[in-house]
Amino acid sequence: MTTNTNVRWDRPVWMKAWAALIVALFAVGAYLGLVWSPPDVNQGNLIRIMYAHVSVAWIGFVAVGLTAFFAALYLWRGKRRDDVLAVASAEMALLFSSLTIIGGMTYSRPTLNTFWTWDAKLTLTALMVALLVGYFIVRALVDDPVRRGRVSAVVAIVVAGSLPFNYLAAEWFRTLHPSRAIALDGSGVTMAPDMLSALLFNTVVAGLVYAWFMVDRVRLGRIEAQLEDARVAQEAVPSGKRGVVRV
């Protein structure tokens, strides 16, 4: 079967080195957040949970956005590789947004005095996770690779449509969730410089984790796609439909 694939079956050495680097940087990030950063004037040491929650949430947003980007590319030019990229990113989007909710609940209970409340920000995030689960359910239900890619791509784009509402929820609606401390339009940062450094460092580490799993999952996804194509082609032979299979 290996002759059917032109991708490597084993993980290259540079990826192992990258993984080791991530573990080391993660330790540095944990040190910055847990030890080096000052406590917050209001929250005390509880502020340290924020470094994990916010960095993961940001990368989750990036993952959802990139999933929709690759999904749109797939709809546009129909290359199998774009679908493989979209799936890889969607898996990380589901992982990171689930971690955002778990971290958020952990952070929320001692600070806001509740694990969960149905305000706009939290509701939109729950909806995002539910739709990402839906993305994989849809993929499992459709057998034809082209149709599967197209239908799930639409789901991915719809999920990304909620991103601006989620990102600006605390500004646009009354929420319990605090507003952004770092406005991307450059209008201001309401966070002490040391805290900002610790947060940005942890965000970079979370981004590297996302990128590593993307590369690894795309490698697996390409093997998966080639095996599927080979299987479909094989199954098509006995029924006399040679040459009709489109993948």
Next chain:
Amino acid sequence: MNDRYARRGMTGRRTLYSLLGVGVLSVAGFMIFQALSTSLVYFILPNEYAQDPGQYGERRIRLGGLVAPQSVVFDDRELQLTFLVTDGIREYPVRHTGAPPELFRENAGVVVEGRFVEGEVFHSDNLLIKHSEVYEAPEDGHIDIDALRESLQ
């Protein structure tokens, strides 16, 4: 590859579908925004309640505002916390059953869940903190526990 994509005229259809997709998503987004901003009001402010108390009656609502300075009394045997919640325009007394949360203090943002009794006192069974987006280190690097405790008495 897919021969449908290789056919001529596909570019026009793709553009049409893309524009349709963007259009549908924009309309959906606008509708979501309208629905969320008008009907999904997470909490009401004291002055909004004051404008029409009859509208809320003794229904369960969320009331949001700041804890008025020097208004906090906590009975730790009966677990009764009373304070005034204000939005700078109107203030209402809140009776909360339970201990104050860790971040509860004067001038802190709060959202209380419960109902108005006889239109005057808000009886709360869930006290949530709505803290600001300002994160800063205390001046000497440590939290002044005594000052915190004092603010709660």
